[in-house]
Amino acid sequence: MAPRLIAELIDKQLIDYLAIDLKTSPERYPELHSGVVSPDKLVETLRLCADAPVEVEYRTTCVPGWVDEDVISTLGELINGARLWALQQYHPEHALCEKAQKLNPYSVEQVQSFAEIAGNYAQKVIVRGV
16 A cells, blocks of 8 residues: 555545555455565555545455454444445455465355445445355
8 A cells, every 4th residue: 555645646636536455454464465564554545545535445355264254344444434345256266376266255145244244334335246
């Protein structure tokens, strides 16, 4: 995440839509990368987006092991009041990592259950790819 860059683009009115991928809870972001990652930058970006004068879509792909009920609640607290949160079914055939290709996706019912939790935090929740 690059909150300063996003702020500059918003200030210069160069963007009118932001799509922010929320992979897992912020404290787990370092596990997703080989380099140094600051979860604080994610949180700073989310605070910036909460007040942004542009449309913001938050997206979470429901990857088993990375997303569960607790993660949905944690992310929901961070984006509380968001206009749109899209939960996406995980499709292992699209994964680049061999280990991830072997994961079984959540059932449609489980993803819908996540959407019900997300509905406590976002004005509109949509489910994609089920």
